[in-house]
Amino acid sequence: MAPSRVYEHPEADEIAIPRVLFALSEPLRLSMVQLLAERGEVDSIELGPDLPRSTLTHHTSLLRESGVVFVRAEGRKCMIQLRRDDLEARFPGLINTVLNGYQEAAPAKEDA
Amino acid sequence: MAPSRVYEHPEADEIAIPRVLFALSEPLRLSMVQLLAERGEVDSIELGPDLPRSTLTHHTSLLRESGVVFVRAEGRKCMIQLRRDDLEARFPGLINTVLNGYQEAAPAKEDA
């Protein structure tokens, strides 16, 4: 049966740079993207365990509508993954460059 | 004599990714940066000949405070240039990647 929740996504060639940059300009969302880059696909709740659900939906929707992430429903939870290939095809190197330049929210575990 | 107007700039290592991305997420500012990338240093008025001056100041200030551009006073006008080296050192490839992915505001002259 068709999944109860269907998510709209922009086509790869419809992804626009200003919207992507805006999506990534929010520290909270940027840390979400960072987590998504480390693991492959995560349960949405892992992106903000302490956030109110409606706030979490707001940010994941924004990331989805800007073309940064792909969202699919699985049971009652929703799984989220970074649109690595699409972003790489459209803006080569962007995601890696941005994530490399962002060392604040997630102190690497390869420390100490 | 010291220039009448002095501009504050963040150090290269103080430039933060979220602020840079936010600065570049505005189409108007992004087109400004594109123009700055083509020419070396431009009179601020070239970045927005039709804009009210206070609006222009607003955007150039934001670009300056986020570390994207360097501003200096020259007589009564102000000259603006992209902080290419600093941005490249901090976020290698970012500016080029962003500008490559942005083909809207400035149709290349190598057309028709």
Added chain:
DNA sequence: TTGATCGTTCGAGAATTCTCGCACTATCAT
């Protein structure tokens, strides 16, 4: 000095965005 020009600052209003509670639907286990 006079007058024109340029950038800045301040203020206000419009427009976005952010956050979050609440009600609702869907899903799952019992």
Added chain:
DNA sequence: ATGATAGTGCGAGAATTCTCGAACGATCAA
């Protein structure tokens, strides 16, 4: 069916940002 849990949509208030006119000081030409 019942109850618990997950995500969504709506609405409202707070916080930012955007835009722009008006006043001001600095600069330049005459």
